[in-house]
Amino acid sequence: MGNGSRTVAKDGIDAIRAMLAAKPRPVGWAERRVRLDEVGAVWPVADDISGEPVDCGGVPGEWSLAPGAEPSRVLMFFHGGGYCAGSIVSHRRLATEAGRAARMRTLAIGYHLAPEHPYPAAHEDALAAWRFLRGQGIAAGAIALGGDSAGANLALALVSRLRAAGEEGPACLWLASPWTDLTLSGSTLTTKDADDPLIHKPYLEELADAYAPAPLDRTDPLISPLFADFSGFPPTLIQVGSAETLLADATRLAAAMGAAEVAVTLEIWPRMIHAWPLWNARLEEGRKALERAGEFVRDWVR
């Protein structure tokens, strides 16, 4: 091969790693938000997806619909970004393709971010958005609740909040690379540190300080859902990559939910990195993970 062949994009996860390495995470919350919108939305939404903004009881949201999807069933989605970044924009390709795989409408939620809006602002937004959706005449059993990373944390917390309020919860949960332990006690924070290109303990400490500053107790199960009482939780799919410092946040969550008699499926995907389905446009494992998530959701949302 002639010169220049090394600059050709590699296939698969190595190409995603290269893309991320070329756009390292900056210092500063505003700069980080811009960067996550850029790396999350580096490949655009598919042409055949229709979308429109919606006010979810004071919280910004966005509907999306793929051809053939059933609009009376809804995948409600909370984006990741450590409660301090991420947006409807950064996760648009992820949410819309998840809806295609699940063959249902999606509702992505733009909840308030820390540090400007620390805990429990996101919880209040999640509850408001959930009640807005129910108010549209969508039965709880017709709703799947999904999220990645901090968005998965928020999804778990919403189910706890709904149960505490005596309100019916979603038909199922889909959690990608969940961040469940803000005490940062997972063993893979150390063992996967060199392998994970995105998430390292000092960064998580920054996020936790911003979202749940002292004197908030990070062992509070509403802040660290790993420690929650999972009784009555709906069937849950957890997907995580083997190259994640947060691997143990997922495996411990599966063990805890399963012990509480929740129907749990945990998938560990070799070589995949944090929230890899974001890059489904160029990553076969991202598309496959969404297809599996779609199958799971369709098994439980009737």
Next chain:
Amino acid sequence: MGNGSRTVAKDGIDAIRAMLAAKPRPVGWAERRVRLDEVGAVWPVADDISGEPVDCGGVPGEWSLAPGAEPSRVLMFFHGGGYCAGSIVSHRRLATEAGRAARMRTLAIGYHLAPEHPYPAAHEDALAAWRFLRGQGIAAGAIALGGDSAGANLALALVSRLRAAGEEGPACLWLASPWTDLTLSGSTLTTKDADDPLIHKPYLEELADAYAPAPLDRTDPLISPLFADFSGFPPTLIQVGSAETLLADATRLAAAMGAAEVAVTLEIWPRMIHAWPLWNARLEEGRKALERAGEFVRDWVR
């Protein structure tokens, strides 16, 4: 309802629990083997299954084939029973229905049991049977390897043995209620003790003493595969019930295999007990678990 209504068989797992409670595990290895053959084979093999005994290089085996199954693909199966009980007979309904779900032939192996034949006798039988099967012209990639409980332990050990010998391993692993830690360090041995009708620590200690007596080291990864190096292991489905003292043997295995870049799917089934797919004839969750196992196997065996 008239008198006697309380004696009518309950549905589902409660009926299985009642059946087991009516046939408690006796003292004595011979008596235990008779009892496991009885409770495992309490419901017969389906009428449409054909089967025949086979000598697998000196190890007793049994072929089975469901209508429409592909005879050139084989699910090789190791029964459970703590390495001290269990047989082709006790697990015939399980193995044959797993083959139906996987749409392939099965080969069930009647390996030698402890205490008469302690470690590594079962490993030698497993290797001999594997090599017999390969000698029948079946490619390694056309073989799925499955087992429940101690049989799952043996399946994991066989993959380690094959890797050490430089031989190609199976296309995938299916492990139901695996017993992976003969040091008995799992937390659920305590937390699930009252919920589990079958497996309790004193019994496991008896089994471990019989199979791996001192001075054998139960931290040896060939005896406790939880501690194995899983690099290069094939895609693995682990199924476990929430009412099992061995729940943590499964969840820790999933975490360890996933960290080693194995494609792992862990399913935790609410309220299910140890090796519940045995009773698929009368247990919907048993049939569903086998159907999921069959789907998984078909994804990887080509």
